[in-house]
Amino acid sequence: MALDANEYPEKSISKFESMLKTDDVYFFDAEDFEEIIHHYLNNGKISLGKKAIQIGLEQHPNSLELKLLRVEVLVFEDKYEEAGKILDKLQNIDANNEEIYIQRANIQSKQDNHQEAINLLLEALHLTDDSFDIHSLLGMEYLFIDDFEKAKRSFMRCLEFDETDYSSLYNVVYCFEFLEDFDGAIHYLNDYLQRNPYCEVAWHQLGKLYNTKELYKEAITAFDFAIISDDSFIGAYFEKGKVLEKLGKYNEAIENYETTISIEDPTSHAYLRMGKCHEKLGNNDLAKYYYYNTVHEDPLLDKGWLAITDFYYKLENYDKALYYVNKAINIDGENPLYWKKSAKIYFALNNFDEADFAYKQAVDLGNYELDTWENWADTLRKLGDFSSAAHVLIQGIEFYPENAALLYKLAGVYLKNDKILNAKEKLSEAMQLDIQKLQIFEDEFPEFNNIKWLKTLVCEIKKTST
Structure with missing residues (x-):
């Protein structure tokens, strides 16, 4: 008589592994094989899982569930054509088996056909009431196509089936945050906590949201409740410390950080x-x-x-x-x-030579921040390389075309290079953008402040702007 896999899964696994070490052949119920296969697949032991599928199908050649597990492994190994042929045969036998649609959806998803995967999962939903897994898969597919509203609703449905599914809870909050609906996330978590008042994960997420909205008192309260729910929850101590830092309570913040390193x-x-x-x-x-x-x-x-x-x-x-x-x-x-x-x-x-080299490296590696362009140009000016300084500022303006400071600096560098027409053009652009920042030009290039045409240009711009 085969063991009941649900009651004694470890006995089934031990028996199966004992069989593999000997020449004996033991009989297992199909349900035993399912349990054994799930154990190996969930623990990443694919080769043992495949062996269990092979022997299982030898003993139970008509088992639909074992064939579906074979399909699952084939999909994992990217053998889509072989998996599809098996699914076609299975669908002729049982057209209303939702797992067939789920596996077809997995194939489409792995081939980046996410909308088709969604369509198949929606069909699967019509075939079963036990749809936790399907809603979870749907949520992930919606995330792939950046439909955060539908993804959020799918993960919320998962939590209706199992309120302790923290993976779905994290995903719900993630969707709210991506949609920048922080108030909606706070409302949802408060509602969730009414039903699950000792959920440290929800309190932790709520505290982070309050922190984002600069509601620091509420954030600390939420983290305190997370700690009450689980006094070894490192994340809550750490996040509480960060809020206390923002409030200037550095000694209290240190106490919370010290707690984290005393726990782990x-x-x-x-x-x-x-x-x-x-x-x-x-x-x-x-x-x-x-x-x-x-x-x-x-x-x-x-x-x-x-x-x-x-x-x-x-x-x-x-x-x-x-x-x-x-x-x-x-x-x-x-x-x-x-x-x-x-x-x-x-x-x-x-x-300044080394500074110039370092700025070039920073930009080559992808740092295009505003002050990088400004400071690199200033470095080149210190070296007297006004031509290179102009080139750097022109690059910076490509990233920040509305930045008047860069234009004022470029105008000054052009004047240093005796490029009067270019300087006039850039000064005009800069003053039209922000004439108040003319002070930047006057401070950095005081030798040009008394140029007659510059004073005339300033007067003209001021007239047109009033």
Whole structure:
């Protein structure tokens, strides 16, 4: 007599593995095989799962469920044509089996035909009342096509079946956030918590939403309830610490970060936040201690290296700042933030050639921030390379065409290059955008302030703007 797989799944698995080690052949019910196969597939033991399917079909050649599990493995292995042929045969036998539509949907999804996958899943919904899995799959397909409203509704339906399905809860909140409906998310979570008052996940998500809306008192209350629900919930302590930081309560924030590292192994993120708090409190030795621990714990965390570099930069200890940013670059030379920070330090050290090189690296690696273009152009001006400075500013204007500051700087650089017509054109554009920022030009290029045509141009622009 076969074992009842639902009651004793571990016995079925042990029996099956014992059979594989010997020449004996044991008989299992089809349900036993399903349990065994699910066990192996869920644990990533695909080869054992395939072996169980093979033996299962030898003992139960007409089992629809075992054939569907074979299809599932074929789809996993991207053998869509073979899987489709089996599904065609199965559909002729049982046209109303929702699992057939689910597997067809999986094939379409893996081939990036997400709308077709959705259509098949909707057909499957008509064939079953037990549709938790189908709603979950639908939610994911809607996410693939960026239909966050329908995805949200699908995950909400999952929670109607199982309110402890936290994966669906996270996805509901994600959809609300993507739709920028933070009030809707807060309302939904509060309603959910009326029914599940000790759900630490929901309290945690609610606290993060309150934080986003700068409702810091409410955020702290939500995180406190998350901690009451689960006093080992590290995420709640960490997020509460971040809110306390924003409120300037650095000692309380540190206490929460210390709690996280007392519950589990220390993380680089906790060390980093503690370092930031101690720096704000003026505890420089402790700040250094935690920053060093940050980069020791995770040498690839760019925020850690930037924090310790910034720490010395603010103290005007540029040699130390340079040492640490260079260590960061040696670890990850593809990080544009490291190169940008390096450029700022070299500039402070009056090493403009190295600053120029570092800014070029930062831009080549994809850093196109406004101050990058401004500071790189300033570096080139220090080198007296006004032609290259103009080229850099022109590039910056491509990214920020409405930025008057870049235009004023470019006009000044053109004047340095004796390109009077180009300078007039850019000054005119800049003043039409924002004449109040003319001060930038006057401060950075005072040698041109008394030019007659410039004063005339300023008067003309002011007249047309009034």
